[in-house]
Amino acid sequence: MAQKKKSSNYYYASQWTLMYAKFRKHKLAMASAIILIIFYLTAIFGNFIAPQGTEQFDSRYVNCGPTPVHFFHEGKFVGPFVYGLQKERNMETFMYEFSEKSDEIYRIRFFQQGQRGGEYKWLGLFESNLHLFEAEEGGVVFLIGTDYMGRDLFSRVVLGSQISLFIPIVGMILTVFLGILIGSIAGYFGGRVDNVIQRLIEVVRSFPQVPLWMALSAAIPPTMKPAQIFMLMTIILSLISWPDMARTVRSKFFSIKKEDYIMSARISGAPGSAIVMRHMIPSFLSYIIVRMSLTIPHLIVGETTLSFLGLGLRSPATSWGVLLQETNKLETIMFFGWKLLPMIFVFITVLAFNFLGDGLRDAADPYK
Amino acid sequence: MNKDNIVLEVRNLTKTYESGKTKVYALSDVSFTAREGETIGIVGESGCGKTTLGRCIVRGIEATSGEVILHKDGRQIDFLKATKSEMKELRPDIQMIFQDPYGSLDPRMTVYDIISEPLRYFGNSTKDEINRKVDAITEKVGLDKSFLRRYPHAFSGGQRQRIGIAKSLILNPKVVVCDEAVSALDVSIQAQIINLLEELQDELGLTYLFISHALAVVRHISDRIMVMYLGKVVEFGDTEDLFKNPMHPYTKALLSAAPIPDPDYKMERIILEGEVPTPVNPPKGCHFHPRCRYATEQCRNTYPPFEKRNGRYIACWNSGAMEAE
Amino acid sequence: MLFQKKNEQKRYSLPDNVLLKAEDLRVNIKIDGAVLNAVRGIDLELKSCETLGLVGESGCGKSVTSKEVIGINPSNCSSTGSILFKRKDGTVLNLLELERDGAEYRAIRGNEIAMIFQEPMTAFSPLYTIGNQMSEIILIHHPEATKKDAKEKIIEMMKLVGIANPEIRFDQYPHEFSGGMLQRALIAMMLSNEPDLLIADEPTTALDVTIQAQILDLMKRLQSELGMSILFITHDLGIVASMCQRVAVMYLGEIVEFGSVRQIFHNPKHPYTGNLLRSLPRIDSDREEKLYAIKGVVPVPVDLPEACGFHERCEQCMEGICDKRFPPVIEVEPGHFVRCALYGKSEG
Secondary structure, three states: OHHHHHHHHHHHOOHHHHHHHHHHHOHHHHHHHHHHHHHHHHHHOHHHHOOOOOOOOOHHHOOOOOOOOEEEEOOEEEEEEEEEEEEEEEOOOOEEEEEEEEEEEEEEEEEEEOOOOOOEEEOOOEEEOEEEEEEOOOOOOOOOOEOOOOOEHHHHHHHHHHHHHHHHHHHHHHHHHHHHHHHHHHHHHOHHHHHHHHHHHHHHHHOOHHHHHHHHHHOOOOOOOHHHHHHHHHHHHHHHHHHHHHHHHHHHHHHHHOOHHHHHHHHOOOOHHHHHHHHHHHHHHHHHHHHHHHHHHHHHHHHHHHHHOOOOOOOOOOOHHHHHHHHHOHHHHHHOHHHHHHHHHHHHHHHHHHHHHHHHHHHHOOOO | OOOOOEEEEEEEEEEEEEEOOEEEEEEEEEEEEEEOOOEEEEEOOOOOOHHHHHHHHOOOOOOOEEEEEEEEOOEEEEHHHOOHHHHHHHHHHEEEEOOOOOOOOOOOOOHHHHHHHHHHHOOOOOHHHHHHHHHHHHHHOOOOHHHHHOOHHHOOHHHHHHHHHHHHHOOOOOEEEEEOOOOOOOHHHHHHHHHHHHHHHHHHOOEEEEEOOOHHHHHHHOOEEEEEEOOEEEEEEEHHHHHHOOOOHHHHHHHHHOOOOOOOOOOOOOOOOOOOOOOOOOOOOOOOHHHOOOOOHHHHHOOOOOEEEOOEEEOOOOHHHHHHO | OHHHHHHHHHHOOOOOOEEEEEEEEEEEEEEOOEEEEEEEEEEEEEEOOOEEEEEOOOOOOHHHHHHHHHOOOOOOEEEEEEEEEEOOOOOEEEHHHOOOOOHHHHHHEOOOEEEEOOOHHHHOOOOOOHHHHHHHHHHHHOOOOOHHHHHHHHHHHHHHOOOOOHHHHHOOOHHHOOHHHHHHHHHHHHHOOOOOEEEEEOOOOOOOHHHHHHHHHHHHHHHHHHOOEEEEEEOOHHHHHHHOOEEEEEEOOEEEEEEEHHHHHHOOOOHHHHHHHHOOOOOOOOOOOOOOOOOOOOOOOEOOOOOOOOHHHOOOOOOOOOOOOOOOEEEEEOOEEEEOOOOOOOOO
């Protein structure tokens, strides 16, 4: 009976229900989706989650390593706390090093009106000074250390993700728009129009990407506001990445044009617009979603690369690429290994998007 | 219904494709008339143009030249040159049933949406009218009403073909082109669908153009049969007559090649030499001459005229000689 | 372990004129968590030099059965029962006990059991010449043969199957062949090691009628010249009537009727066989008013009840019998077996 019920649901299942059922079976993709949701929520609530703002620094704690969070002091449970830090000069390298003072305990408090962390306007609407966590007066907590100006790296990763995770979405939308528009034109009209667009795609694709980015970025005047720079970077990235999407759309158009149900619609008297809107676009919408999920990591890496090369954003504006900019010196990596930690976030995000795309691709054709 | 009423006249229908400098005749100069309520079987092997013929008639693809004349209320209108407003009136009259019941239904639409789709584009029916029409046609093709909310993937080949038939008939067509409509189905289901098509024909007075490579099915369902070879009609006549006494050597070979489900059936099988040539580079003269055992010099040089002989149309120089044999 | 296996293999034996015998063969296919009972306990016997037709509608398990014999079912299939096969040297093996990709099975496949498919176009790679691909099967099974030997043999085989200009054709690519010619080439390749058993899985379904007639004619001739057994899988009863000596009719994973081609066509006993024959439009008789149509559809072979698979569609279904248990296999006349509760009632 249970079997019967299940199968009758299957009969009534629309394409999207079937796709979701199939997607859920892809464990890796499901996990990736959850990770990405967490990352995006973190970015949205970034000012609240980050203990510090982008512009706050503390010259006392320059190049400080991660401060471990402890729970037990001399065998006794006290809840999450950090030890006080002692700053000493290492006489071999002549650099300051931090060590824990085991007699100073600073508890970590949650949902505090920030003292170290500044005020912020959440989503640009609500003014607030509420922060997720902070050490007690006198103590500091740097989950993944600080940079050369004494800024909390964790805060910068979180705040940087607002740019690094959302710019690619804007870029993706632009890419998809251009791709569908140009691809559909090529696919629908075919013939000479298609030929011209195909050649254009080949020309755009044959540019070496990184130098082109660099050239275009160099054209952005450095006097511009960060927000404007983001916008321009996005447009630059999209202008280079639409051809793949256009190709997919075009080839889908061609293959679907040959399907019997398109012929059937035509014989039923459907006008061209109805054929495109009712039959063709829905039939490759799932593929477009797959392509979208694979375009985002491409753009994330693009943004990171540009900023890393110093061609995108510059401090104090923060993105993941800007954070990695500091690691382009060998001694940074040698002495301050934690400064590579932001890379892990880039890595996880890109990987998660790729797995997600993989799962979506498997699910995209539920009839096979 | 009057079996003498002509409903459809096809005149010199031709479809060419151009690739570079060569012109490929997928269909060349096909003419025939179809009467109300009759079934014309169109047989031939792959590449003979039977599918192209069907699609050109329904304007699924545009013919290069020729006319498809619909006889409607005493008027004669060329379907291929119909204006937009004329199309609005004529489109419902010529419909098509497809071969592949898996490919011809949009998998993203419910059965209800599929069947009612043609009504969206014609005759501003109200929602109630649409519902009524859909209910009536689903019952007629033997589908359960509870199926309407389901998606095509829930159905077997036979049921899908019933859905396809319902969609084709909902506009009350006069002429239905059945393009290999039962070829993809299993024997036991095939019989169900053939019977259904025949019942619907009797009830609604439909004219079928039944395209198929399955000779036994065509023999069963058709009143007249048209045999095609390489884009041209080689023989056209009454079914019984044609099967009992095929005149064109190709028809003879084709009929003799069909396997008979009887182990004791002894029939001299004519095994044709060689392959079916492609329309890209058809042989000079009669297209069939390289495989024909009766071929003469005349056959090699000029294509025979399509003439009426003994109550049948045939394109062969030698059919007279063969009869004597 | 190895020793034991050898001992086990020795136990099997087959009568002199029997090449292949399947007993209680069952194949289950796992798909998306469900288990399809594709083959549900069939017994099959193939004699030397005969053509046995395995006929049925799509999904009846005929293809799965044939692939089980040659051991190429995908890994989500599991099988029980036995398939005994007599090798060229006279030893009898249970094919189900062999390792799928083991040396022994590989030595049999393509050498003693060969197979031709429905789509000859996909059986050849477009990247290599026909001759190159055809020679491979010889070089694999006869490591001592040189390329020149292989070429000679293939050209001889191409002549045998009626490919004109074999020397030129040898160096051509698959796209230069028509469908019918490719099927000839495939047959030539598969027969080049002179296998005892040829499995033909719908070999002419993708071909035109006149080409189909050529290929069937060719297969008949080759069988009488080379003396192999053919397991002919098809849905076309017409082909069965003209090609086979004996016929097994399959429905829903069971063999419902088994007998000589005359017994099956002239004296069908199982309601399914009889009705199937009645539902065929005939080219050789006058136009009937209406075709007989078997009601209903073939059920999906998942969680089938222990009952005759045809009972839901059968007009002679006996309530309480057909829907309650598997009918036994009854020999209604010598060599004619039926799996139907209508027969052998006197015994029970």
